[in-house]
Amino acid sequence: MKKVKVSKKSPSSDYREVLIEELKGDEKAQYAYLKASLEENSDMPEVFLKAVETVAKARGFSGFAKKTGLNRENLYRIFSNERAPRLESLVKILDALGFKLTITPKKAS
Incomplete structure (x- = not known):
């Protein structure tokens, strides 16, 4: 009988990892992804914040803070939906990613 390696990750985390790889080095795709996320989920800001986090990871999260x-700690709280970011914080995050x-x-x- 063949052994099958079972991933402890959820399918959504596997999807995010693939998405992060796809977005790496492609600023146009990152922009399109953020724009679509905001337009399609305008009533769910936590979805847009998850998209921002995904782009940040695609850009390289080290040094992002x-x-x-x-x-x-503030970034962790924002991206884990522990608290909603202040507008000033969101502007700083987007600016660090090259967006406004x-x-x-x-x-x-």
Whole structure:
């Protein structure tokens, strides 16, 4: 009988790891991913924050806290949905990734 290695990771964590690899070095794909996440999940900010964390990991998470000016504990709390980030913190995080917040008119329905 053949032994099968069972992963202790959830399918969603496997998906995230693949996504992180796909996003590495591709700023256009990172931008498109963040934009789509925000547009498709505007009523679920925690989903957008998870997308931001995914892009941060694709860029290389080491030194990320220093780039943002936030301490690692605050970043952990933000990305684990322990607390909602202040606007100032979100701006710093996006800036460290090379992005900025913008506002556009809502499309007429």
